[in-house]
Amino acid sequence: MAVTREEMLDSYRRPSFWQTLTAVDWLWAVLVLSGSGYVFMRYGAVMDVYEISIMAGVTAALAGTGWLWKPVRTLSVCVATLTLFALWRYGGTLANQETDFFLKYMLASQSAIMWMSALYVMATVAYFGALFARSEFTGKVATAMTWSATTMGIVGLLVRWRESYLISPDVGHVPVSNLYEVFVLFSIITALIYLFYEGRYRTRELGGFVLLVISSAVAFLLWYAFTRNAAEIQPLVPALQSYWMKIHVPANFIGYGSFALAAMIGVAFLLTGKFAFFAQRMPSQDLLEDVMYKSIALGFAFFTLATILGALWAAEAWGGYWSWDPKETWALIVWLNYAAWLHMRLTRGWNGAPMAWWAVIGLFVTLFAFLGVNMFLSGLHSYGEL
C-alpha cells in the first residue's frame, strides 16, 4: 500500500483554515497590510490610539473577509484604484471637481454616488428581467451592475472622506455622519450582504427583491439630495466628534441592511408560497427560510454589537450608557423584536409564512427606528434630522 490509512484519513479531514490559504491569499494579506502600513506611515502621527486600533481592526477584517469571500479582493482593488485616481486628480484642490473631466463626471463623490444610484436601479430592473424571462445572461448582467454600483458607492464615500478634508482639515470626518451619507452606506452594505448570499447559494432570483429596497433607499437619497441640498459636506457637531462613530454607525448599518434583506426574502417567500409563477422560478422555500434566518441572525449579532457600542459612546458623550432617549428606546424595541423572532424559530420551531410576515413587519419597525424616530420624535440623537 502506497498510501497509509492515516494519510487517507488526513485527506478526509477538513483542512484547518490556515492550511487552505494559498499564495494568492497571502499576497492579498500582504497587499492589505502594506496599504494600511502606508497610511500609517503617512498619517500615523495625527491619529490617536483609538483610530490606530480601528485601522488595525479594519485591516485584519479586510484581509480576513478577502480570504473567506474572494470577490472582495477584486472589489477592493477596483475601489482602491479608482479612489487613488480620484485623489490624484484632486491634488490638493477641491475646486478640481468642477474642472477635471474624470472628477466631474465620474469620481467626485456626488458623481460617483449618482453612478451608484443609476446602476442599482438598472440592476433592479435587470434582476427582475432575468427572473421573468429566465435569462441567465440578464442575471449575470444584473450581478455585474450590482458589483459596479457597490464599487462606485464605496468610491463615492471614500472620495467624500477626502473631500471633507480638502474643505478644511478641521471639517474632515468619516462620511457616516448624516442621513445622506448613511443612506449610501445602507445601500452598499445591503448590496454586499446580498451579493455574499448570491454567491454562496448560487441563486440570482432574490436579486430583484433585495435591490428593490436598495432602489427605494436610492430614491429617497436622490430626493433628499436634490430638494434639501443634503449632499453638501457639513462640519461635525461636537457630539459626533468621536472615534466611536467610525464603528457604531457601520455596525448599525450591517444590522439594518441584514434586516432589510431578510424582509425582502420574506416577501419572496410569501410570493413563492402564493403564486405558481414565482414558485416555478424562485429557489425552494427551504432555501429562502434558511437565508432569511441567517440574515436575521447576522443582523441581530451586529445590531447587538452596534447598540452596545452606542451605549459605550453614550457613556462618554451623554453622561450615561442608557438615557431612554427615543433612539435608544427604539433600538431596544427592534432588538426585542428580532430576539423574539429568533426565539420562536430556535426554541419553538416556528417557520413558514408567519415568520416571513414577521420579518416583513420587522422591516417597518426597523425603518421607524432608523428614520421615523428622527422625523417624528425629538431627543439627543438628532443628527439625522430631515
Next chain:
Amino acid sequence: MTTDAVNKKRPQKTGGVLLEFFGSMNLAITLLVTVGIASIVGTVLKQNEPYQNYISKFGPFWFEVFNSLGLYDVYSAVWFLLILTILVLSTSTCIYRNAPLMLHDMRSYRLGVRFNSLNAFHCRREWRLQASSDALVGRLMPVLEAFGYRVRSKGYEDHLVVAAKKGAINRLGYIFTHSAIVIICIGGLVDGNLLLKWKAFSGDIKIETRDIPASQVPQESRLPVGNPSFRGSVNIPEGSSANIAFLNLRDGYLVQPLPFSVDVQDFRVEHYSSGPPESFESDLLIHDPQAAAPVEATIAVNHPLIYKGYAIYQASFSDGGSKLDLRLWPLLGSDAVPEDVNGAVFEDIDFETSMGPLTLELINFRLFNINPVMQEGTGKKFRNFGPNFSFKLRNELGEAIEYENYMLPVDMEGRQYFLSGVRRTPAEPFQYLYIPVDPDGGIERFMQFNTRLHDLERIMATARGTAGQSVSPTQIGNETFVDELTESMARLVTLFTAKGFDGVVEQVDASAPEAERASVLDAYLKVLQTMLASLYTELLADNGVDLSQGISERDGNFFDDAINAIGAVGNYGAPFYIQLKSFEHIQSTGLQIARAPGKTLVYLGFTLLIAGVFCMFYVSASRLWCWIDEDDGQTRILIGGTGMRHKRDFGKEFARLEGVLDEQFRKF
C-alpha cells in the same frame, strides 16, 4: 426558554409553583411586550417636560390620570421598574432551570440513544456489511474525528453505540446571553437608583419644586454625600465653583452634595470658519479636601473627567451673568439725553419712564449669533451677526415685552442697521426694528432725527417755513391760512411719529370720503415727505454736512431707512432703545455629574452578550450517533445525526460524510 412538562405530574410545593410561574415563557413574553409598549409610550410622549406643558396639552383631568400612571417619567415609574425586576427574576429562573441541563448536555454524548429515535432523523444512512463491529468502529472513529467530532462509544448487550458531537459551546451561547440580560438589568437597576425612587415615592425625601437658591433648599430635599448612584446637573459661571448637583425628578429637583467642589476657570466655544460650533470646553479645578492639591482638567463633549468614580461631563452652556454697559436712548420725548446704565445678565433694574414704572429684566447675552441667511443660488449660508443681549420690559401690571438687541451693525443688502427684535409672547418670532447706521458708524444721527421729530416747537418752525414757501401767491399774507396749514402739517408729523404710515392712512380713511381717499392720501404723503425731508435737511445742515451738491445717495438712503424705522417706533412698545456699549462676557458651563457603580456590571453583561450571541449563531452544534448490531448475519450500522440550528448546512456535511464512509466501508 421553556422547559418540558417534566415536573407537571408531580404534586408541587410553593417553591415549585413559583418556579413554574417565573420560568414560564408566556410570562417572559408578556413582560417583554409590556416593556416594549411602555417604552413606545415613553418615546411618543415627551418625557420629563415641565408639568405646565402637560397640563396645557391634556387638560387638568387627563393630566392627573397620566401623572398617576407615571407617564411623564415612564422609565422611572414604579410599575415599570417592577416589570423589569420581574423580568430579571423570570430570566434568572429560566437560567436556574436550564443552565445545569445545558451544561450537562454539553458534556454528555447521550450514549443511551434508541434505535427508533435514530431512525427518525432526517439525515440518516444504513449500511449492511460483512465485517466485525470492532473493525467497523475502527474505520468509523477516525473518520468522525477527521470531521471535527469528539467521539465516545459504549457497548450494550446486543448493540454498540458510537456517539459524536461538536460545537458544544453553542450551548454556552444560551447561558451567556441570558445571564447577560440579567446582569445588565441588575446593573441598570442599581444605577437607576431604586432606593432613591422608593424614598421619593414613600415620602422620606421631598422633591423641591420651588425656584430657590440651593443653600435654602431644606434638608429633606438633600441627598447624602455618599449617595452611590445619581445623575445630576449644575450650571457654574466662569470664575465660580459649586459642590452640589441638581437631580431633576418629576416636577422638581433634589440637591446632591458632592464630596469636592468644581471650580470653573474658563469656558470656551470654538467655531468652524463656516460658523457652526466646533467645540465646547471647560477648564476645571477640582478642590477635594482629601487631596493634597487641586486637580486640574479640561473637559469637552466626548471627553469627560472621571474623578473618584464621579464622571463630569460637558453638557451645555449658558450665560453666567455677563456685565453689560448699556445706553438708553429715549425714543418718545424731545429730550434727547441718553442715560448710561450698568447691568448684568439676570439682574433687574427699575425705571420711571414716560410710560410709567418699568422693570428692565436682563435675560441673556450671546457673543456669537450664527444665523442662517438665505442666499440666492447657494442656498442656506451662516453668518455671524455678532453679540446681542435680550431683555424684558415689564410694566406695573406684570405684562412684559421681550427684546433682543444686536450690538454691532448688521449688513443687509449693502446697508447697515442696528437690529432690535421685539415680541409679545415667547411663541412668536421676533419682529425687527431696523435702525440705520449713520456715516460715522453710530446711532446718533438717527436718535437726533427721531428726537427732532418729537420736538413740536421745531416741527412747527419747520412747518411754518415750508408752509410759507408752498402757499399760492393769492394767499400770501393770509396769516390764518398759513397758521392752519402749519398746524395741520405739524399734526401730520406727530401722527406719523406716533403711529407711522398706518396712522396717516387711518386718518385719511376716517376723514375723507371714499372716492377722494387716494388723492387725499397722496397729497398727505407728499406733504409729510416734504416735512420730514426738511427736518432731515436741517439736521444735516446743523451737523455740518455739505449740502451744496444736494443730498448724497448715502444720506438719502439713511433718510428712507430712518423714516421707516421711526414709523415703526410707535409699535416698538418701549420708551427707549437700549444700546449695548460694551460688555464683559461671563459664561456659565452646564456640567452633568454622574455616578454609576452599576456600569462595571453592565459592561460585563455587554461582553457576555456579544460572546453569547456570536456563540449561538456562529458556532454550529451537531451530533451524530452510530448504532451497530448484528442483523441477518451481517453487521448493520445505522448513522443518524442532526445539526440543531443549521439543518441545511448539516445536510451537506452529512452527504460528504456518507461519501467518505462509503469509500471506507467498500474495502470490507
